[in-house]
Amino acid sequence: QKEVEQNSGPLSVPEGAIASLNCTYSDRVSQSFFWYRQYSGKSPELIMSIYSNGDKEDGRFTAQLNKASQYVSLLIRDSQPSDSATYLCAVNKMYSYDKVIFGPGTSLSVIP
Amino acid sequence: DADVTQTPRNRITKTGKRIMLECSQTKGHDRMYWYRQDPGLGLRLIYYSFDVKDINKGEISDGYSVSRQAQAKFSLSLESAIPNQTALYFCATSDRRGGSRETQYFGPGTRLLVL
Numbered sequence: 001q002k003e004v005e006q007n008s009g010p011l012s013v014p015e016g017a018i019a020s021l022n023c024t025y026s027d028r029v030s031q032s033f034f035w036y037r038q039y040s041g042k043s044p045e046l047i048m049s050i051y052s053n054g055d056k057e058d059g060r061f062t063a064q065l066n067k068a069s070q071y072v073s074l075l076i077r078d079s080q081p082s083d084s085a086t087y088l089c090a091v092n093k094m095y096s097y098d099k100v101i102f103g104p105g106t107s108l109s110v111i112p
Numbered sequence: 113d114a115d116v117t118q119t120p121r122n123r124i125t126k127t128g129k130r131i132m133l134e135c136s137q138t139k140g141h142d143r144m145y146w147y148r149q150d151p152g153l154g155l156r157l158i159y160y161s162f163d164v165k166d167i168n169k170g171e172i173s174d175g176y177s178v179s180r181q182a183q184a185k186f187s188l189s190l191e192s193a194i195p196n197q198t199a200l201y202f203c204a205t206s207d208r209r210g211g212s213r214e215t216q217y218f219g220p221g222t223r224l225l226v227l
Contacts, residue, residue: 034215043218043219043221044218045218049213049215088154090216092213099160100214102155104152104153104154
């Protein structure tokens with residue numbers, strides 16, 4: 001079992017719809033969770049981080065964390081064509097010397 | 113100017129050649145990382161360094177070596193390049209003061225083709 005898993009996609013949604021991206025992780029001591037966005041040929045950039053169970057909202061983005069189910073998700077409301085990218089889920093454990101583990105990414109395509 | 117820079121941005125080399133990819137940062141971060149990215153495989157960690165004297169292997173270090181010349185510089189070498197090492201390479205930095213919440217900041221990437 002991989003440490004961080006994501007549906008590879010591609011996930012296609014119409015413009016204006018809600019895009020839902022999912023991520024599961026295997027290590028229960030994981031403490032910090034991140035969503036990075038990567039446009040084709042570009043470097044990843046952080047868009048959301050979440051550390052506690054529940055929802056965290058930032059503009060059109062909402063991150064959801066359920067540690068009991070070892071599940072983290074990213075919702076994108078009112079999806080725009082500019083949201084078309086690969087979304088990487090990343091997980092860090094309790095101690096600062098543990099390295100971040102990235103999932104394989106989910107490709108999102110927003111259709112105008 | 114970019115906080116994390118990588119040189120070269122693109123490189124074509126031949127099998128068996130030794131090449132070096134360089135990374136510099138002006139963010140003042142103590143931690144630096146080298147990743148490679150292949151289609152469908154996501155980011156895979158090659159080496160990471162938590163300070164100048166602390167260098168560690170990642171999950172795919174075979175065929176690679178690194179040098180942390182200073183806090184701001186971290187170089188990746190391919191001693192004898194092979195076509196299997198054709199990939200997009202990213203350098204990243206983070207600040208240990210963030211603890212487990214530290215964010216990684218990525219350079220623009222180096223696209224390497226080994227013929």
